[in-house]
Amino acid sequence: MCLKTNLPESMNTTTDDKTIVKDYFNATGFDRWRRIYGDGEVNKVQKDIRLGHQQTIDTVVAWLKADGNLANLSICDAGCGVGSLSIPLAQEGAKIFASDISEKMVTEAQERAQKALKDASNVTFAVQDLESLTGNYHTVICLDVLIHYPAEDAEKMIKHLASLSESRLILSFAPKTLCLTLLKKIGEFFPGPSKTTRAYQHKEKDIIQILEQNGFTIQRKDMTSTRFYYSRILEAVKE
Template structure:
């Protein structure tokens, strides 16, 4: 399967059954226990990013690219805190939902700026680039190119999260593959932390903060790198 095939599958998934599923997960309505667990884990990752960025004390006016923004779970609070946010997602439906949520929360449509784009099409320069839980859609042989491209957009800092490849998580994924369900994504790629760190190091980055968020059904390694 080529990278283009993966990209097409992801786009179609998040514009169809996947959109309804993840819109509920990233919302505040009633969901099942598994979806609630994933919601909790994802929110913990978002909260950690916000905590780290606020701790630096320079968010006001900071330019931030939220690559793979979903429904705006990170973009909207960043804008509330005064950052200038450019947010994008491969799914037109996700971006539409993000815009609606932003207007409802912020009562304006100028910041964040939302666009429909895949990661490879992103351009420009930003102080900070954030890409949460998107690497799961990239096989290992394509991850390096994606991270290198994100690195070219970031002037000072990159925050990246991914599903870590360990024996336990690989086993959990295999068990989940036996029960795909009609609304699950067809592919999910795990990545060894050492491999991701090497890619980042090769692109001139130094790891500053590192944490693992894990619940019963959500696990995500978050790295902050600077140069």
């Protein structure tokens, strides 16, 4: 995840994080991240983030394809954004339920799916936050979302996502390491749109402990690291 979330400085208030994220990705954040997740012209930092995010997507898709049963799976893509993960998984035949807190992101994802898929009947998009998700899925995936929430909220969300998963939970998060913490601190000295605000890092051992407490064990790990994007990916399966 990018440690410079570029949330406007005016949003750095006591307002709860979920409201901040929802408002941001339905306003200026939507245009910024739609460009990053697209294929148009972007600046060097945005291009680096785009490449890092795509590496994370490619890793998860490769994991699922390697198991050889992707077409038989039901998958919840929690925090789907513009459909960067949902669409390639749907192309492989998986049954996808994809949600995002941002209505604009979901609309963009639906439009991209209609263009990319010959038959989009196996992917459903909905405007929902993580806490309101219901149902049961073979695999639940939540990528590049935990960066928006502090540890106590992240724990609650992971617990809820675990309750929806019949077999597997895949998460990515910005790892809390000394190096990345220093980089974030340095970023706080820069004024204007480059200023970091609410970009939460999480200790890997804490995330693993939460997963284990909810009946999961780690099966695969990976790390995406570019100049401006850092993401630890964990695949956990039910014991």
